[in-house]
Amino acid sequence: MVQYPKVFRSHDGRAVQVRPLAPEDLLPLLRFFTALPEEDRRHLRVDVTRRDIVERRMSPPPHWNALRLVALAGERIVAEASIEHRTYGFESHVGQVRLIVAPDFRGIGLAGYLGRQVLAHGVAENLAKIEAHLMQDQPAARRCFEKLGFEPEGTLAGFVKDVKGKEHDLLILALCI
Amino acid sequence: MQTFPQEVRLRDGTTVVLRPMQEGDLDRSHRFFRKLPEADRLHLRMDLTDRANVRIRMEATDALEHWRLIALQGEEIVGDATLHRPRYGWMRHTGEIRCIVARELQGRGLGGRLLNELFQEATRRGVERLRAEVTPDETAALRILERLGFHAELTLRDRRRGPDGVLRDVIVMTTHITQLWNRLADLMQAMDGEGRERH
Numbered sequence: 107m108v109q110y111p112k113v114f115r116s117h118d119g120r121a122v123q124v125r126p127l128a129p130e131d132l133l134p135l136l137r138f139f140t141a142l143p144e145e146d147r148r149h150l151r152v153d154v155t156r157r158d159i160v161e162r163r164m165s166p167p168p169h170w171n172a173l174r175l176v177a178l179a180g181e182r183i184v185a186e187a188s189i190e191h192r193t194y195g196f197e198s199h200v201g202q203v204r205l206i207v208a209p210d211f212r213g214i215g216l217a218g219y220l221g222r223q224v225l226a227h228g229v230a231e232n233l234a235k236i237e238a239h240l241m242q243d244q245p246a247a248r249r250c251f252e253k254l255g256f257e258p259e260g261t262l263a264g265f266v267k268d269v270k271g272k273e274h275d276l277l278i279l280a281l282c283i
Numbered sequence: 284m285q286t287f288p289q290e291v292r293l294r295d296g297t298t299v300v301l302r303p304m305q306e307g308d309l310d311r312s313h314r315f316f317r318k319l320p321e322a323d324r325l326h327l328r329m330d331l332t333d334r335a336n337v338r339i340r341m342e343a344t345d346a347l348e349h350w351r352l353i354a355l356q357g358e359e360i361v362g363d364a365t366l367h368r369p370r371y372g373w374m375r376h377t378g379e380i381r382c383i384v385a386r387e388l389q390g391r392g393l394g395g396r397l398l399n400e401l402f403q404e405a406t407r408r409g410v411e412r413l414r415a416e417v418t419p420d421e422t423a424a425l426r427i428l429e430r431l432g433f434h435a436e437l438t439l440r441d442r443r444r445g446p447d448g449v450l451r452d453v454i455v456m457t458t459h460i461t462q463l464w465n466r467l468a469d470l471m472q473a474m475d476g477e478g479r480e481r482h
Contacts, residue, residue, distance in 0.1 A: 152372040159371055169339055194339055195329030196443045199450075234450065235441050241373075260437035262457060264412055266373040276374075282441060 108226065114177065116214035122184060124223065127174040129164060131183065135176070136160055138183040143209060148268040149241050150206070169193050173227045175220060177211070184211040187220035189228050189236065199234040205250065212246075221254045228283070235282050241266055242275035256281045291354075293391040299361060301400065304341070304351035308360070312353075313337045315360035320386060325445040326421055327383075350404050354384075354393055361385040364397035366404050378410035394427065402467070406460060413463065415456045418443065425454070432466035433458045 111125035127135070139147070139154035152159050166172035172190035176183045185208060191201040203224055207217045228236050238251045242261055256279040265276040288302040304312070316324070316331035329336045348370050354362030362385065368378040380401045384394045405413060415433060417424045425435075433456040442453035458466075 151374070194336060196445055197328060199444050200442060234444070237439075259439060262414070262436055262455065264459075265377055265414070265457070267376050268373065273376075278437065278439070280440065 108223070108230075110175075112223075114216060114219045116216065118214060120179070120211075120214065122177045122179050122211070122216060124175055124177050124220065127164065127176050127186070131176060132157075132161060132164060134178075134181065134183045135164075135186070138186065138208065141208065142206070146206070146209070148270065149244055149247070151204075151239070151266075153269055166190055171231060173224060175223055177207075177216060177220060179211070184208040185216055185220055187217075187224050189224040191228075191231065191233060199232070201228045201231070201233040201236045203228075203236055203238045203251075205238075205247070217250050218253060221250065225254065225281070233283060235280055237281075238279040240277045240279065241268070242277045244277075248277065248279065251279045254281065287352075291393075291396055293388075293393055293396075295391050297356070297388070297391060299354045299356050299388070299393065301352060301354050301397070304353050304363075306341070308353065309334075309337060309341060311358070311360050312341065312363070315363060315385065318385065319383070323383070323386070325447070325451075326418055326424075328443075330446055350401075350408075352397060352400055352404075354388075354397060356388070361388045362393050362397050364401050366401045366408075366410075368405070368408055368410055376409070376411045377414060378405045378408070378412075379414050379416070380405070381415070398427075398431070399467075402460075402463060406464075411460055413458050413460060416453045417456060418451045418453060420451075425456070428456045430470070431458070432462055 111123050114122045114124055136157060139160065147154060152163070154160055169192060170190050171193050172188060174186065174188040177185035186206050188204045189201045192198045203221070205217055205221055225236065238256055240247050259278045259280045261278070262276040264273040266274045268274060288300045290298055290300055292298050313334050316337060324331065329340070331337050331340065348367060350366040352364045353360050362383065364382040366378050366380055369375050380398065382394055382397050382401070415428055417428070435454050436457045437455040439453045439455065441450040443451045445451065
């Protein structure tokens with residue numbers, strides 16, 4: 107069993123504490139989301155500036171297993187990573203990964219570190235396959251997942267709409283364990 | 284606007300009643316899934332011979348996101364159709380359809396009728412893009428969806444592990460709602476044409 111909190115140290119000397127999301131993280135989490143550049147928020151699957159949505163997503167839906175990690179610099183949340191999967195049914199071997207990092211904490215290896223943490227959880231949960239769903243036009247995120255071993259499975263044209271109502275292609279990346 | 288319950292006469296004269304699934308349908312639904320041949324049950328998302336799973340299916344899903352329609356013959360369910368449309372998020376303009384018909388009622392137009400109800404509900408809910416998932420061995424379902432203008436857009440490897448433990452790929456078939464209605468209009472016209480020739 108993995109012990110948290112853990113500390114991630116970047117090569118430029120920054121230390122970030124990594125631990126599972128806790129109920130009292132709601133406000134820092136909302137601050138993290140609203141501080142993201144609009145361009146980044148456009149790529150997220152829900153409108154994270156809405157408190158009701160973020161609050162509802164603090165705990166996994168019934169019959170889902172989820173690990174949600176937050177990375178903290180002091181009191182500030184600077185990244186969030188999660189993996190979730192159903193605990194019942196014929197798709198309970200498939201997990202889905204999400205990863206969001208604040209702009210000033212990118213390029214220091216934090217995304218990769220968090221990605222490996224949630225993948226390790228997926229392995230421990232005996233998942234056979236892990237997916238990441240992105241918009242087609244997120245090259246940086248795609249590179250990050252490809253570095254973790256994900257491969258593209260294909261796209262669904264127009265299957266995602268950003269907060270402004272513009273359609274994008276959904277790209278599915280997968281890692282078979 | 285259609286109201287339910289609705290009595291429907293199938294091609295061979297059999298009548299069934301369509302209505303949305305209700306809370307009291309748990310045992311009925313469980314019986315329906317238990318009676319399905321094993322080969323058909325492999326195409327479901329979970330083992331629905333297990334009553335606990337039937338309950339999860341009925342309760343653990345957001346009622347506003349799932350619209351479930353059943354076909355009844357007497358007291359028994361003979362068809363089960365679902366439209367899933369996320370309430371929030373980046374896929375809120377999309378809907379997923381699923382449809383299962385009891386073996387003894389297949390080939391009488393019930394599946395087509397249920398699908399049509401799903402398409403109408405999807406249109407009412409503002410769904411713009413539709414998807415359906417099939418495994419490669421579901422050739423009949425593939426053919427029906429292709430006839431309706433759906434196309435295979437993506438294959439998800441090893442996406443399902445059935446009760447036999449085997450991992451199966453899933454083919455994601457998609458269409459746009461406008462294309463779908465155009466396609467249905469074309470099919471209707473073609474059927475009218477055939478009808479006239481026969482007279």
